[in-house]
Amino acid sequence: MSVNRRRTTNTIEVNFLARWLVIVFLIGLAGLFFVYLKNQQHAVGNQSRLIEAALREEEARDEALKAKITSMTSRGALQHRLDDGYITLQAIRDTAIARITPPAPAEVDGVLRTASRDPESRFGPGVPQRSVNR
Amino acid sequence: MCGRIGVVCALLVLIFTAFAWRLIHLQILKHDYYQEIAANKNDSRKVIPARRGRILDRNGEELAVNIPVQMVYADGSHIHDPTALATLAAPFLEVPVKELTEKLTTKSKYVVIRKGVSEEKAQDMMRAIEKANLHGLYLQEGSVRSYPNGEMLCDVLGYVDHTGHGADGIEKTCDAALTGQEGFRMIEHDRKGREIVVYRGQEQSPENGSDIRLSIDMGLQAIAEREVDEAYKTNHPASATAILADPNTGEILALASRPNYDPNKFNEAKPEQMRNRAISDMYEPGSVFKIVVTSAAYNEGIVDDKTRIFCENGHFSYGGKIIKDHHGSGDLSIPEILMKSSNVGAAKISLRMKDQMFYDYVRKYGFGTRTGIPLPGEISGLVNPPHRWDMLTKTRMAFGQSISVTPIQMVMAMSAIANGGKLLKPKLVLSMGEGSNELQEPPVAQVVKSESANYIANALEKVVGNQGTAPLARIEGYRVAGKTGTAQKISPHGGYLEGRYIVSFAGFFPVNKPKIMGIVIVDDAKLGETANYGGSVAGPVFAKIGEKAARHLDMDPEAACSVSKQGSSTTAVSLR
Numbered sequence: 001m002s003v004n005r006r007r008t009t010n011t012i013e014v015n016f017l018a019r020w021l022v023i024v025f026l027i028g029l030a031g032l033f034f035v036y037l038k039n040q041q042h043a044v045g046n047q048s049r050l051i052e053a054a055l056r057e058e059e060a061r062d063e064a065l066k067a068k069i070t071s072m073t074s075r076g077a078l079q080h081r082l083d084d085g086y087i088t089l090q091a092i093r094d095t096a097i098a099r100i101t102p103p104a105p106a107e108v109d110g111v112l113r114t115a116s117r118d119p120e121s122r123f124g125p126g127v128p129q130r131s132v133n134r
Numbered sequence: 135m136c137g138r139i140g141v142v143c144a145l146l147v148l149i150f151t152a153f154a155w156r157l158i159h160l161q162i163l164k165h166d167y168y169q170e171i172a173a174n175k176n177d178s179r180k181v182i183p184a185r186r187g188r189i190l191d192r193n194g195e196e197l198a199v200n201i202p203v204q205m206v207y208a209d210g211s212h213i214h215d216p217t218a219l220a221t222l223a224a225p226f227l228e229v230p231v232k233e234l235t236e237k238l239t240t241k242s243k244y245v246v247i248r249k250g251v252s253e254e255k256a257q258d259m260m261r262a263i264e265k266a267n268l269h270g271l272y273l274q275e276g277s278v279r280s281y282p283n284g285e286m287l288c289d290v291l292g293y294v295d296h297t298g299h300g301a302d303g304i305e306k307t308c309d310a311a312l313t314g315q316e317g318f319r320m321i322e323h324d325r326k327g328r329e330i331v332v333y334r335g336q337e338q339s340p341e342n343g344s345d346i347r348l349s350i351d352m353g354l355q356a357i358a359e360r361e362v363d364e365a366y367k368t369n370h371p372a373s374a375t376a377i378l379a380d381p382n383t384g385e386i387l388a389l390a391s392r393p394n395y396d397p398n399k400f401n402e403a404k405p406e407q408m409r410n411r412a413i414s415d416m417y418e419p420g421s422v423f424k425i426v427v428t429s430a431a432y433n434e435g436i437v438d439d440k441t442r443i444f445c446e447n448g449h450f451s452y453g454g455k456i457i458k459d460h461h462g463s464g465d466l467s468i469p470e471i472l473m474k475s476s477n478v479g480a481a482k483i484s485l486r487m488k489d490q491m492f493y494d495y496v497r498k499y500g501f502g503t504r505t506g507i508p509l510p511g512e513i514s515g516l517v518n519p520p521h522r523w524d525m526l527t528k529t530r531m532a533f534g535q536s537i538s539v540t541p542i543q544m545v546m547a548m549s550a551i552a553n554g555g556k557l558l559k560p561k562l563v564l565s566m567g568e569g570s571n572e573l574q575e576p577p578v579a580q581v582v583k584s585e586s587a588n589y590i591a592n593a594l595e596k597v598v599g600n601q602g603t604a605p606l607a608r609i610e611g612y613r614v615a616g617k618t619g620t621a622q623k624i625s626p627h628g629g630y631l632e633g634r635y636i637v638s639f640a641g642f643f644p645v646n647k648p649k650i651m652g653i654v655i656v657d658d659a660k661l662g663e664t665a666n667y668g669g670s671v672a673g674p675v676f677a678k679i680g681e682k683a684a685r686h687l688d689m690d691p692e693a694a695c696s697v698s699k700q701g702s703s704t705t706a707v708s709l710r
Contacts, residue, residue, distance in 0.1 A: 074282035
């Protein structure tokens with residue numbers, strides 16, 4: 001048996017190992033970050049879904065209420081209420097009516113019209129205007 | 135040693151090669167196959183419904199709106215405990231538990247459980263299901279159409295059927311514009327059926343339907359409805375119709391008829407109630423039609439303001455038949471013929487015209503042709519061409535027999551007299567969608583010269599005078615022109631029905647600047663032969679509508695026209 005035998009040793013290349021460990025760590029970290037982001041994305045997506053649903057629900061409720069108001073204040077409904085005596089029509093005395101002179105110029109015949117009697121709101125432009133005073 | 139390492143390496147290579155191959159097989163070769171399976175399992179196309187456009191009156195008052203509702207459907211592949219789900223959901227859906235359990239015991243991915251569930255109930259149900267950790271019931275947005283005014287204006291509005299498409303009225307005619315274009319979104323859902331927002335795919339926004347603004351003025355409509363209703367209840371006729379229009383533009387301002395129906399409950403209505411009499415009923419117009427023969431003859435110079443026609447004292451024998459007047463007269467001028475509604479006079483005027491000429495005028499007034507009002511079911515009436523006439527036809531047509539017209543045709547013809555001779559197309563839709571311009575349509579034809587139209591219009595003013603046939607059609611404070619019509623009803627077995635009449639009054643006011651044109655038609659009023667005349671039945675209804683309409687439109691009274699109706703009732707028996 002030889003005494004001067006050189007002892008075999010396995011050297012650990014720390015630099016090499018450290019480099020790879022860092023790379024693996026970074027890749028792992030990136031992976032975890034990716035998973036975290038993905039989870040966040042899903043969570044935010046879920047939140048937006050719930051908000052969308054809530055918004056849509058509110059919109060639908062709003063529309064339903066609007067439709068209900070429309071049907072309760074429609075001419076037909078008011079007429080029924082009038083016939084049933086729930087509401088009454090009160091005549092407005094002429095002295096209680098304030099007639100406002102509109103900024104519009106007088107008509108050809110020199111008669112001014114009241115703001116509430118603007119024909120354009122009823123018949124649109126181009127229709128002969130009505131005169132006013134009585 | 136090397137040999138063993140080589141074998142291990144070879145084995146590893148083989149194993150990884152197999153894995154790689156399997157990966158290629160799954161990901162590339164069978165890509166489409168597995169993608170389809172995944173898509174079938176998790177992907178779906180979610181429809182985003184478009185809102186149906188509203189229908190508004192000319193002032194923006196809502197006539198047809200939408201109420202949001204939900205459709206509840208089941209996905210059988212997500213249901214694990216149908217009984218528990220049915221027990222929970224049944225009270226919200228108002229369905230028996232047993233029936234619901236049967237429906238939920240399915241593997242089908244789309245089973246409609248209930249339509250038209252209110253938004254509130256549907257959401258409450260979904261919250262309860264989620265709380266109980268059950269799955270398989272889902273909601274799909276929808277809406278039901280609501281007509282806030284109920285029966286009012288039903289003939290114009292129509293209704294939508296169960297598919298959500300218009301089945302009658304404007305709802306049908308303008309269905310394409312009202313419906314819009316539904317959108318969609320490609321979605322992926324998890325095993326609980328919830329959408330995974332991150333994986334949203336292609337998306338297309340819905341295009342909501344356009345709002346439609348009608349020419350109808352609901353203020354006038356309410357007035358017309360009330361008066362027609364009163365006439366219907368008082369006189370018990372088979373039907374009653376009133377139409378108001380703007381004679382200068384052809385815009386229909388109100389259209390009411392009885393019997394009618396509630397479009398919210400259209401499935402409860404009888405066919406008789408659903409008929410739009412203004413456009414789909416034809417009737418012999420009677421004396422109202424005398425405006426055609428007189429205006430045509432005047433326009434052609436066959437008669438003039440000096441012409442006097444001998445009216446044979448009310449008995450004119452022609453073609454082997456006797457044409458009678460209600461009250462016999464001697465020589466009458468054209469205005470007097472209209473005022474007294476002389477059949478003999480009208481017949482004699484027609485005899486001065488050539489057949490083809492008379493026929494051409496009848497057609498130019500729009501009779502025998504659809505007016506083109508945008509409502510479904512309009513008929514063209516019945517006008518026979520001259521080669522099918524016998525000796526009497528022309529004389530009968532002159533006073534509104536042997537011809538059938540629709541109320542809307544009569545309105546447009548009378549409007550032509552009111553507006554200086556222009557036949558207009560009836561206009562019902564003012565605009566579609568926001569920002570769209572109002573369409574101004576040119577007149578269909580200049581039927582008669584404006585002088586001729588004005589001459590007849592002034593003559594028609596005498597009809598509502600004390601000597602005329604319709605003093606009860608006068609409106610306090612306004613100059614009214616109009617014509618009465620009293621026509622015997624045609625028997626389905628040929629000839630006429632004894633003692634049964636269709637009475638009408640068509641008129642306009644103020645005469646010098648007409649703003650309102652109206653017609654009232656009462657079919658077969660139960661009043662007895664002596665009281666059932668256009669002047670005594672339809673005329674007063676016209677007057678009531680006109681009076682209220684003038685107030686609604688704030689029209690200035692004409693000082694010279696404050697005529698009293700005193701004494702009118704004494705002449706009622708002689709109205710024709």
